[in-house]
Amino acid sequence: MRESALSLDEVVESVRHPSCGGITVFLGVVRDHDRGQEVSALDYSVHPSAEERLREVTETVAARSGAVRLAALHRSGHLDIGDVAVVVAASAAHRDAAFGACRDLIDTLKAEVPIWKHQHLGDGGTEWVGLP
Template sequence: MPENVTGPAAATGEVVLTDIREDALSLDEVVAAVQDPACGGVAVFLGVVRDHDRGQEVDSLDYSVHPSAEQRLAEVAQAVAARSGAVRLAAVHRSGHLGVGDVAVVVAASAPHRDAAFTACRDLIDTLKAEVPIWKHQHLGDGGAEWVGLS
């Protein structure tokens, strides 16, 4: 992280938005949430349902959410904010049924400089995937189905 960070974002990381929703996600909402006059870098990650996984065709998927998932998402974002320094963070994840091309997750981070924004954004999506209890049930093109990431 740059040593010359100044302004409101310099004090500590701030989580400005976390949510899990059945409705379509808005990239504009998440980007607007992390914008700050002191931040010149905004990094965004979109997770989109793809048409294949590990060599198999995917038709759609369902996200199941544990009752603790929203609280856990907020905790994960707070932890990333604390270790990332001068950033604003937001993460919104879908639940329910999604088709190919649907946005499943939007994560954004802003910071005075791009490196901190990229680092925080990557940390947030990686930690979210590893620690927030949201499970993916894929419906395959051959009529089969599989749970992903349960182990």
């Protein structure tokens, strides 16, 4: 988790391995709408346990996926439209395992890591997304 911009290159380099012929990357980018409402910006709040929980999730996904290496970085703080909010990467011997592990990691991260999104709406209102 970090407040500064995320680096795609940093994440890709962290999953490179000589035994891996497939690297898959997912970028989550702040969009200008959500569920039919205009979004002007958002803020991510991160629970103090989030980094440890992300490590646990990554280990779990690696164990069940056959991926050789996995990595995930998530932003915290204020983000504008178009900012990269999350980068997830997986490497494996073959592309099928890399694709599956990458999808599993982002889905599990979103479901289990305590990160909450506070959206600023175009009409001046706000809403929280992802609260327990």
